[in-house]
Amino acid sequence: MSPKSILVLEKIVKQFGQFRALDGVSLELSAGEILGLVGPNGSGKTTCINVIAGLYRPDEGNLYFQGSKITRHSLTHSAHMGINRTFQVPKPFKSLTVRENLVIADHYAKRPHPPLDELLEFVGLSSLADREAGSLNSSQQKLLDLARALATGPNLLLIDELAAGLNPSELDKVAEKVQYLAKSGIAILLVEHLLGFINSLTKRVIVMNAGREIFEGDLETAAKNPEVNAVYLGG
Amino acid sequence: MLTYTIISGLLFGLFCSLMGIGLNLIFGVMRFVNLAHGDFLMLGAFGAYFAYTFWGLSPALALVVEIIVMIAIGALIYYAFVPRLLRSRDPEMLSLIFFFGISQIIQAIAVIAFSNNPRSIVWSALGSANYQVLGQGFQESWVVSALISAIVIALVYVYLYHTKIGYATRAVMGSQEEAASSGINVHRVSAIAMGIGLALASAAGTLSPFLLGSITPNMGSDITTTSFSIIIIGSLGNPLGTVLGGLIYGLSSMFMQSYVPSWANLVPYLLLFLILLFKPSGLLGKVVRHA
Numbered sequence: 001m002s003p004k005s006i007l008v009l010e011k012i013v014k015q016f017g018q019f020r021a022l023d024g025v026s027l028e029l030s031a032g033e034i035l036g037l038v039g040p041n042g043s044g045k046t047t048c049i050n051v052i053a054g055l056y057r058p059d060e061g062n063l064y065f066q067g068s069k070i071t072r073h074s075l076t077h078s079a080h081m082g083i084n085r086t087f088q089v090p091k092p093f094k095s096l097t098v099r100e101n102l103v104i105a106d107h108y109a110k111r112p113h114p115p116l117d118e119l120l121e122f123v124g125l126s127s128l129a130d131r132e133a134g135s136l137n138s139s140q141q142k143l144l145d146l147a148r149a150l151a152t153g154p155n156l157l158l159i160d161e162l163a164a165g166l167n168p169s170e171l172d173k174v175a176e177k178v179q180y181l182a183k184s185g186i187a188i189l190l191v192e193h194l195l196g197f198i199n200s201l202t203k204r205v206i207v208m209n210a211g212r213e214i215f216e217g218d219l220e221t222a223a224k225n226p227e228v229n230a231v232y233l234g235g
Numbered sequence: 236m237l238t239y240t241i242i243s244g245l246l247f248g249l250f251c252s253l254m255g256i257g258l259n260l261i262f263g264v265m266r267f268v269n270l271a272h273g274d275f276l277m278l279g280a281f282g283a284y285f286a287y288t289f290w291g292l293s294p295a296l297a298l299v300v301e302i303i304v305m306i307a308i309g310a311l312i313y314y315a316f317v318p319r320l321l322r323s324r325d326p327e328m329l330s331l332i333f334f335f336g337i338s339q340i341i342q343a344i345a346v347i348a349f350s351n352n353p354r355s356i357v358w359s360a361l362g363s364a365n366y367q368v369l370g371q372g373f374q375e376s377w378v379v380s381a382l383i384s385a386i387v388i389a390l391v392y393v394y395l396y397h398t399k400i401g402y403a404t405r406a407v408m409g410s411q412e413e414a415a416s417s418g419i420n421v422h423r424v425s426a427i428a429m430g431i432g433l434a435l436a437s438a439a440g441t442l443s444p445f446l447l448g449s450i451t452p453n454m455g456s457d458i459t460t461t462s463f464s465i466i467i468i469g470s471l472g473n474p475l476g477t478v479l480g481g482l483i484y485g486l487s488s489m490f491m492q493s494y495v496p497s498w499a500n501l502v503p504y505l506l507l508f509l510i511l512l513f514k515p516s517g518l519l520g521k522v523v524r525h526a
Contacts, residue, residue, distance in 0.1 A: 055412065075415035084416060091410035096402070104406050107399055108418030145413075152418055 004030045006066055006187045007052065007156055013060035014044075014051055014211075021047040023211035024061070031155065034178065034188045036198040036219075039208035040231055045191040046088060048208070049158045052189070053085040054078040065156065079109050085158035088191075090145035094134030098125055098144055101133050102151045111153030122177065123147040139166050146177075156187045163197045175200050195219055207231070239371040240493040241486065246373065246381035248485020250439065250446045253384040254458065255465035256391060256477040257435030263408040263472040264428040265317065267330040271338035273458030275305070275433045277345065279440020280450040284354050294360055295383060298441040302434040309430030312337075317429070318422060338455060345452035353449035361445055376445040387438055388478060394431070395474065404428055408472060464503035468510050470517030479518055 007029040014022040022044050029035050037045045050056045052063065054073040063071045065083060078084065093101050102116045113119070120126045123143040128136065133144060142162055149157060159178070163171055171194070178201055182188050192198045198205060199219045207215040207222055209231045215222050222228045258272045269275075282301050286292035292300075320326045320333060362375030395401040403424045406414040415421045443458075444450055465484045469476030487506060491499040510517065 053416070075412065076418060076420050079416055079418035087413065087416075091413050093406045093409035093413065095405060095409065100402065104402055104414075104419070105417040108403065108420075110418065148413070148417060152416075 005064075006031045007189070008064040009048075009052070009061065010063070011061040012048070012051060012058045012063065014047055014056055015059050020211050022051065022058070025208075025211070025213060026061075027206060027213070027216075029156070029187045029189060031187050032182050032185045033204070034182045034190060034202035036202050036205040037189060037191045037208065038193070038195065038198060038205055038219075042210075043208040043231075044211040045208055046160055047211075049085055049160050049189065049191055052078075052156075053083060053158055079105075079152045079154075080111070082111055082153065082155040083158070084149040084152045084154035084156075086142065086145045086149050086160055086162055088160040088164075090138075090141045092133035092136070092141050092144050092148070094132065096133055097130050098133055098136070099129040101144060101148055105148050105151035109152030113151055113153035116151060119147045119150050122150070124173075139170060142166075143174075150181075154186060156189070157181065158189045158191075160191045161193065162190075163192055163194045171197055236493060238369050240489050242368050242371055243373065243377070244486035244489035245482060246377050246485070247446060247489055248482035249381040249384040249388070250442055250481075251461075251465055251485045251488075252478040252481025253387055253435065253442070254439040255462040255469075255481055256388060256474050257432035257439070258459075258462045259466040259469070259472065259477045260391070260404075260428055260435065260474045261432035262466070263474055264404060264425050265330075266327060266472075267317075267320075267334065268463070269432065270331060270334040270459060271341060271455070272432075272436050272462055273455030273460075274338045274341040274345075275436040275455075276440040276443060276458050276462075277450065277452060277455045278341065279305070279437025280443045280454070281345065281349055281354070281440075281452075282437065283441035284356055284444065284450060287356050287360050294356065294441045294444075295379070298383065298438050301437040301441060305434035305437045306427075306430035309433035310426040312433075313426035313429040314422075317425065338459070342452055342455060349452050351451060351453070353451050354444075355449040356444040358445060380442040380445050383442060384439070387435065391431075391435070391474060400424065400427060461503045464507040464510075467517055468506055470520035473517070473519055476517055476519035483518075 005028040009025055009027045011024045011026055012022050013024055025048060037048060039045055051058050054075045054077060057072060062069060065081060102119060106116060120129050123146055125140065125143060125147065136144060146162065163174060166174060175197060178188060190198060190201065203218040205219050205222060206213050207228050214227045214231065215225050258269055261267060261269045279301050283294040283297040286297040287294060316333060320329050323329050358374055358376040361379045364375040366373050366375060366378050395405060403419045406417065406419055407421055407424045411421050465480040466477050468483050469480030484506060488499060488502045491502050
């Protein structure tokens with residue numbers, strides 16, 4: 001385990017019945033680093049995020065955050081410790097306003113974070129602060145989800161398909177925001193299907209298939225890897 | 236006759252709102268249908284009966300005591316059973332079986348403890364005056380019951396919309412996972428909601444002898460059905476929608492009793508049928524919640 005690592009996964013296994021969603025996944029992530037997690041549907045990317053965030057408990061293996069073992073943590077504990085995540089399909093508190101969504105996180109997360117107005121400005125939702133969250137479109141809901149996660153003051157941010165459904169100009173803006181967050185010292189684990197988007201953010205990518213890591217490195221090298229090609233192209 | 240029917244319908248409707256709001260709160264937070272809801276209401280009714288009969292305690296005072304006791308009981312039931320239910324493969328189906336079991340247990344114990352004889356509290360226990368509203372005479376017990384129901388519902392509103400824990404409760408209603416990711420202790424919020432839900436049922440129970448007539452240990456099943464109709468009319472998972480559902484149910488019930496009394500018992504089923512046919516998400520519902 002590197003002393004700089006903020007997150008360490010050691011041979012994590014997660015089973016659902018007979019199905020091994022994660023089959024001995026190990027990885028390390030340092031503060032301010034962006035790690036991309038890619039792979040076909042069902043490869044275990046979101047399960048990996050769910051285990052790290054505390055939604056699922058691993059069946060085997062160890063998980064360390066800032067040097068402490070956190071294998072049996074919950075989502076709530078994660079938020080209090082400084083781990084937060086966005087959801088593939090965000091479910092904001094629709095009957096609350098955009099600002100109230102952040103106020104909730106501000107009330108309960110117990111960690112220092114930027115002022116809520118600054119966060120709203122950062123994700124571009126200042127003008128919609130008093131609107132009901134349920135009235136936002138899906139990309140706005142994703143940005144609200146990101147702001148909600150940031151309002152808990154995370155050191156580790158797990159981002160699950162933030163770019164899906166965004167147009168090219170929105171993609172560039174979101175990429176800038178993710179880079180800004182990493183530069184501010186937040187470790188970021190990014191699950192994404194848009195390889196161009198992920199390539200613009202990081203040169204360190206893990207490719208997963210059937211719950212296992214099959215490659216670690218940059219995407220250009222991954223493209224030449226026969227196992228990665230077989231997974232993506234069926235070759 | 237029409238004026239009397241409308242006013243009595245509104246008074247009764249406020250009580251009906253109180254009757255259903257606890258069921259809807261629990262459903263909204265946990266997505267569980269508490270099939271023992273009516274039985275907790277029945278316990279509240281017997282609590283008020285014994286408090287008045289043996290100690291001469293006003294039902295209004297008994298209501299306050301019962302609310303405190305039921306919040307504690309509800310939280311205990313939550314922590315004892317619900318986390319185990321949630322870890323199961325099909326928590327929603329298991330919760331139906333669980334609350335049905337609780338309902339049967341409460342009824343069986345209540346029959347042994349209280350016997351099947353119908354009981355009632357004299358109407359003067361909540362005041363013996365006769366109020367004139369728009370030229371129509373109403374017993375004080377009805378007016379006071381409606382007033383107490385309105386106050387309790389207002390307190391639920393304050394809890395949900397003007398307290399920190401209320402915000403957290405609404406967040407959990409929106410999404411348990413997002414709420415937990417925001418740092419909210421979902422189990423604590425749910426346990427409190429369960430306690431408040433049962434407390435609201437028992438609060439309605441203390442008023443039920445004045446609005447529903449005599450009480451028996453087996454009254455719970457019908458009340459659960461009626462309460463379910465009320466919350467579906469308003470909107471499942473929206474506690475304040477229950478107020479609308481309760482008022483519509485109260486008015487419909489009084490109109491039927493005034494003009495077609497022999498069909499009055501059909502009101503909950505008829506309303507349920509109509510709402511499911513024309514607006515299954517409830518009058519205030521935007522989408523159908525999947526229980």
